[in-house]
Amino acid sequence: MEYTIGEFSKLTNLGIHTLRYYEHEGLLTPERNSGNRRRYSEKDLVWVMFIKRLKDTGMPIKQIQHYAKLRAAGDSTLPDRMELLAAHKNTLCMQIRQLQENMEKLDSKIEFYRMEIERIAKK
């Protein structure tokens, strides 16, 4: 099954302009048909979903670009790609820990507010 850019845009929730931008940045390389129109495949779909996940975890376009290059270079880059993902997992891990810590601090601030409000109320 193949999709036009319009169909693919709806499918991925990504906006036609964004899809062309991603292609320009080398993240995506759909086939073209006779009339030079983009033809996105099922594979492109899976790949875009993965790109979106990487994005959701805060990976910048440049790094996804790097990953895409490795991917395009074939199976010999599997170890490199694994390493890249593992490294990213580590930063993600740290990021989560940091956020949890911040949330705790935020929580005690909220608690402090609760007490202050109480105190002022009964004065």
Added chain:
Amino acid sequence: MEYTIGEFSKLTNLGIHTLRYYEHEGLLTPERNSGNRRRYSEKDLVWVMFIKRLKDTGMPIKQIQHYAKLRAAGDSTLPDRMELLAAHKNTLCMQIRQLQENMEKLDSKIEFYRMEIERIAKK
């Protein structure tokens, strides 16, 4: 104890330009001395630390600006501020959950790579 902008910049790791930018955006309002130089106080320091925490949890400047306005308006805004923080805590909570989910998916991808590499190696 008071600090010049240079001292305060080093103390907060924030860059002189950034401090002035924050002030321009209404996040910070240090006193001025006779010669119109900024004089940051201990209170400013505590407040900047809190701003940094909010930033670290992804709160945009506009929202911090709003919080700063409430803060400047005095104790009567304590409930509003608490509500704002509580709302932010919720988004933060969801964000963390999302990141954890993404990390799990990432992990299975890494695992898949490990297996692929293994498979290719012993072929």
Added chain:
DNA sequence: ATATAATATAGAGTGAACTCTATGTCAAGA
């Protein structure tokens, strides 16, 4: 056959959050 809608490219514009430049002022040390 023609009008309309979708697509193509190249490049400009946007918004967030800085970051830097130009130009001017002022305080302190040699």
Added chain:
DNA sequence: TCTTGACATAGAGTTCACTCTATATTATAT
């Protein structure tokens, strides 16, 4: 006193990740 360095403002420039515009081409429905 003079010079150096930190500070002041206003506004321009940067980076990221889109997002939109202008213009041209192509496919499809009437």
